[in-house]
Amino acid sequence: xxxxxxxxxxxxxxxxxxxxxxxxxxxxxxxxxxxxxxxxxxxxxxxxxxxxxxxxxxxxxxxxxxxxxxxxxxxxxxxxxxxxxxxxxxxxxxxxxxxxxxxxxxxxxxxxxxxxxxxxxxxxxxxxxxxxxxxxxxxxxxxxxxxxxxxxxxxxxxxxxxxxxxxxxxxxxxxxxxxxxxxxxxxxxxxxxxxxxxxxxxxxxxxxxxxxxxxxxxxxxxxxxxxxxxxxxxxxxxxxx
Amino acid sequence: xxxxxxxxxxxxxxxxxxxxxxxxxxxxxxxxxxxxxxxxxxxxxxxxxxxxxxxxxxxxxxxxxxxxxxxxxxxxxxxxxxxxxxxxxxxxxxxxxxxxxxxxxxxxxxxxxxxxxxxxxxxxxxxxxxxxxxxxxxxxxxxxxxxxxxxxxxxxxxxxxxxxxxxxxxxxxxxxxxxxxxxxxxxxxxxxxxxxxxxxxxxxxxxxxxxxxxxxxxxxxxxxxxxxxxxxxxxxxxxxxxxxxxxxxxxxxxxxxxxxxxxxxxxxxxxxxxxxxxxxxxxxxxxxxxxxxxxxxxxxxxxxxxxxxxxxxxxxxxxxxxxxxxxxxxxxxxxxxxxxxxxxxxxxxxxxxxxxxxxxxxxxxxxxxxxxxxxxxxxxxxxxxxxxxxxxxxxxxxxxxxxxxxxxxxxxxxxxxxxxxxxxxxxxxxxxxxxxxxxxxxxxxxxxxxxxxxxxxxxxxxxxxxxxxxxxxxxxxxxxxxxxxxxxxxxxxxxxxxxxxxxxxxxxxxxxxxxxxxxxxxxxxxxxxxxxxxxxxxxxxxxxxxxxxxxxxxxxxxxxxxxxxxxxxxxxxxxxxxxxxxxxxxxxxxxxxxxxxxxxxxxxxxxxxxxxxxxxxxxxxxxxxxxxxxxxxxxxxxxxxxxxxxxx
Ligand code: SF4
Numbered sequence: 001x002x003x004x005x006x007x008x009x010x011x012x013x014x015x016x017x018x019x020x021x022x023x024x025x026x027x028x029x030x031x032x033x034x035x036x037x038x039x040x041x042x043x044x045x046x047x048x049x050x051x052x053x054x055x056x057x058x059x060x061x062x063x064x065x066x067x068x069x070x071x072x073x074x075x076x077x078x079x080x081x082x083x084x085x086x087x088x089x090x091x092x093x094x095x096x097x098x099x100x101x102x103x104x105x106x107x108x109x110x111x112x113x114x115x116x117x118x119x120x121x122x123x124x125x126x127x128x129x130x131x132x133x134x135x136x137x138x139x140x141x142x143x144x145x146x147x148x149x150x151x152x153x154x155x156x157x158x159x160x161x162x163x164x165x166x167x168x169x170x171x172x173x174x175x176x177x178x179x180x181x182x183x184x185x186x187x188x189x190x191x192x193x194x195x196x197x198x199x200x201x202x203x204x205x206x207x208x209x210x211x212x213x214x215x216x217x218x219x220x221x222x223x224x225x226x227x228x229x230x231x232x233x234x235x236x237x238x239x240x241x
Numbered sequence: 242x243x244x245x246x247x248x249x250x251x252x253x254x255x256x257x258x259x260x261x262x263x264x265x266x267x268x269x270x271x272x273x274x275x276x277x278x279x280x281x282x283x284x285x286x287x288x289x290x291x292x293x294x295x296x297x298x299x300x301x302x303x304x305x306x307x308x309x310x311x312x313x314x315x316x317x318x319x320x321x322x323x324x325x326x327x328x329x330x331x332x333x334x335x336x337x338x339x340x341x342x343x344x345x346x347x348x349x350x351x352x353x354x355x356x357x358x359x360x361x362x363x364x365x366x367x368x369x370x371x372x373x374x375x376x377x378x379x380x381x382x383x384x385x386x387x388x389x390x391x392x393x394x395x396x397x398x399x400x401x402x403x404x405x406x407x408x409x410x411x412x413x414x415x416x417x418x419x420x421x422x423x424x425x426x427x428x429x430x431x432x433x434x435x436x437x438x439x440x441x442x443x444x445x446x447x448x449x450x451x452x453x454x455x456x457x458x459x460x461x462x463x464x465x466x467x468x469x470x471x472x473x474x475x476x477x478x479x480x481x482x483x484x485x486x487x488x489x490x491x492x493x494x495x496x497x498x499x500x501x502x503x504x505x506x507x508x509x510x511x512x513x514x515x516x517x518x519x520x521x522x523x524x525x526x527x528x529x530x531x532x533x534x535x536x537x538x539x540x541x542x543x544x545x546x547x548x549x550x551x552x553x554x555x556x557x558x559x560x561x562x563x564x565x566x567x568x569x570x571x572x573x574x575x576x577x578x579x580x581x582x583x584x585x586x587x588x589x590x591x592x593x594x595x596x597x598x599x600x601x602x603x604x605x606x607x608x609x610x611x612x613x614x615x616x617x618x619x620x621x622x623x624x625x626x627x628x629x630x631x632x633x634x635x636x637x638x639x640x641x642x643x644x645x646x647x648x649x650x651x652x653x654x655x656x657x658x659x660x661x662x663x664x665x666x667x668x669x670x671x672x673x674x675x676x677x678x679x680x681x682x683x684x685x686x687x688x689x690x691x692x693x694x695x696x697x698x699x700x701x702x703x704x705x706x707x708x709x710x711x712x713x714x715x716x717x718x719x720x721x722x723x724x725x726x727x728x729x730x731x732x733x734x735x736x737x738x739x740x741x742x743x744x745x746x747x748x749x750x751x752x753x754x755x756x757x758x759x760x761x762x763x764x765x766x767x768x769x770x771x772x773x774x775x776x777x778x779x780x781x782x783x784x785x786x787x788x789x790x791x792x793x794x795x796x797x798x799x800x801x802x803x804x805x806x807x808x809x810x811x812x813x814x815x816x817x818x819x820x821x822x823x824x825x826x827x828x829x830x831x832x833x834x835x836x837x838x839x840x841x842x843x844x845x846x847x848x849x850x851x852x853x854x855x856x857x858x859x860x861x862x863x864x865x866x867x868x869x870x871x872x873x874x875x876x877x878x879x880x881x882x883x884x885x886x887x888x889x
Pocket of ligand 1 (some may be wrong): 488514527528529531836840842843844845846847848
């Protein structure tokens with residue numbers, strides 16, 4: 001257990017739903033900075049020439065996508081006490097959520113165990129729900145089957161502003177149609193992640209993205225998949241420890 | 242009317258910065274439309290990130306939404322990619338709060354604070370499916386209103402706007418609502434648009450151009466006269482007597498995405514009587530009305546707490562002149578409730594070491610660059626424009642800045658000023674060179690940026706008669722300056738596009754005939770003219786030619802004392818005689834003092850309205866010549882010994 005009044009890391013899981021999904025990853029970072037200032041939580045600051053609050057955001061969510069599994073780690077100086085009981089964590093989540101704009105909902109919070117890796121280091125894949133249009137259900141299923149059977153699927157995409165051709169097949173860990181116009185996918189984030197839009201390019205140019213929602217981010221612990229912070233029940237269900 | 246959101250949403254995946262179109266800012270309202278509420282759509286005719294921080298619009302937004310008989314929503318100019326997508330999908334201009342079409346509003350009100358946005362105003366009317374010309378509108382169409390600094394020469398927009406509001410808008414928006422409320426309650430069939438325009442024209446500060454007609458003789462304007470009885474021959478501006486009565490905005494909008502000036506803004510005073518002759522803002526906003534220091538502190542405290550910002554700008558035309566500015570700033574910085582990291586910015590620094598000392602005290606976090614505005618390159622030039630900064634003030638300010646750790650100093654200058662000679666232009670390079678020298682005493686390498694803009698004479702200033710420099714002449718002067726600055730390490734010259742100054746000149750001082758020019762530029766695709774990538778002067782020149790007008794006649798020709806100016810029927814409170822005398826004084830190099838601390842010279846801004854300055858301190862601020870303003874005799878001497886101390 002961490003000493004009270006010491007530096008520790010607190011993780012928040014939040015959602016991004018509705019109109020606010022059209023804001024960028026950086027926009028959301030600024031919303032958190034303002035909300036945390038208003039919250040009065042003892043956020044720790046870096047030293048150096050241009051000090052900044054110690055906040056660490058996980059994988060960027062593409063502008064326009066929704067999510068129920070976004071994370072931020074906040075380094076705090078002070079008593080981490082509130083997560084000792086899940087009731088306190090619940091109150092804190094509610095209080096911070098109230099300070100964030102409509103559409104950004106804080107879903108859970110817990111202290112991260114000392115020595116645990118950062119979100120960026122640990123998360124290795126994400127689950128997505130993707131709503132599409134342009135193809136009939138059977139044709140969509142055929143394309144998915146063909147995609148999964150192919151050894152390589154090369155798509156054109158941008159990297160650092162330049163068009164490149166990449167094989168996206170290895171990064172698609174799972175893919176299935178779950179409704180006539182809906183896909184569920186698990187996409188790896190490493191070595192080079194795949195975005196839902198790029199997945200659709202791999203399925204055919206006649207398929208358009210309507211809506212994408214990130215449902216989960218996954219950490220792989222010796223072959224066991226867990227979330228950085230699980231949604232319900234005990235805090236220990238997640239991978240904060 | 243139904244929300245357009247379901248039609249807007251699919252467009253947003255394919256446009257840049259879609260957050261511009263979603264609304265939802267902290268502080269935004271979701272007003273409910275209905276009987277008995279006059280619905281205003283407040284528009285800023287430029288991109289969201291430029292328009293959102295506009296305080297004038299936010300003030301009126303709150304005042305209107307506080308009224309039980311009114312409501313207000315907002316819109317900004319959709320960027321070109323979004324506009325194309327909207328037109329292709331048949332989506333009209335919409336509000337950000339409820340995503341309603343512009344036509345769902347009773348009043349479409351523009352804040353117009355720069356001339357180059359005029360084509361955007363036309364574009365927004367068109368995109369909003371509002372008939373472009375005032376004369377084509379019927380009782381079923383929204384009323385088109387415009388306010389802001391550009392309303393002081395309303396003629397170029399007279400064909401497109403139903404009513405202009407002159408001066409401070411806080412009170413007038415309520416009075417316009419009072420007139421419109423009962424009128425809108427009438428059944429549509431009996432509505433008489435002309436009658437309501439006549440009612441509006443009787444509100445003080447409201448100009449209805451359709452009720453006035455210009456007369457020309459031999460291609461020259463000779464009069465703009467009322468064509469109906471009971472409307473004033475000359476329309477006087479409105480002035481809020483006491484800022485303390487209007488502590489707005491109370492809930493400054495905190496945007497969800499990046500905008501310019503993304504910080505808390507608290508207006509500490511309105512008006513300026515420094516008397517800089519090129520400055521329209523200073524002339525038309527007189528007299529000086531300070532907000533009480535207590536109220537400033539309260540607004541800062543509430544605003545920071547509510548927004549989560551950690552930067553607050555104390556805004557005005559010259560914030561260092563606010564009575565007791567150091568105390569106010571210190572109390573804000575030291576208030577434990579604001580946390581340790583709050584920083585205060587003074588967007589308009591006075592040029593002296595004293596002011597830099599205050600800036601050092603408050604810019605605790607980022608100390609990257611400081612900006613000063615000497616405006617003229619020589620003391621002679623600065624006397625002509627009445628910007629009374631002595632060279633030693635500038636050097637001591639720059640010395641203090643570099644001495645206290647700033648790494649970059651930016652200096653603003655104008656070129657193309659009245660009586661300007663080449664030596665005045667070269668003086669800019671000389672000042673810049675010496676500022677670099679001063680800086681090198683403190684740091685191994687420094688950056689001094691001299692930013693020059695081509696002067697555009699503005700209505701209701703002493704320079705309103707002046708013949709603006711041609712594009713060619715401005716280019717020649719820029720080249721001269723660049724040549725002189727070449728080889729000076731640490732000095733960079735930046736300049737604004739002289740072509741854009743020419744277009745700004747057309748819109749600034751044109752008469753009603755320029756409306757057709759603006760329309761042609763817009764029809765040729767000329768929107769976002771403030772953005773250099775969208776600007777092309779040839780569109781303006783072709784439009785002028787097509788309307789039988791010329792740049793020479795509208796911009797470059799000096800006017801004489803008898804000529805009727807297109808805005809002579811509009812009053813910013815200033816006597817025409819005062820402006821003419823000041824113009825003659827400028828040509829003679831004679832200066833005027835600041836009437837806050839010296840006797841009134843009756844410019845008209847107070848005397849005509851029974852107003853007076855509201856200032857807490859009867860004495861001028863301490864500091865250099867700009868502080869006292871009065872010791873002008875030594876100004877043209879280049880100091881032999883430069884001040885090296887960091888504080889006076
Ligand atoms: S009327 Fe007199 S005191 Fe008022 S602004 Fe003009 S000169 Fe100054």
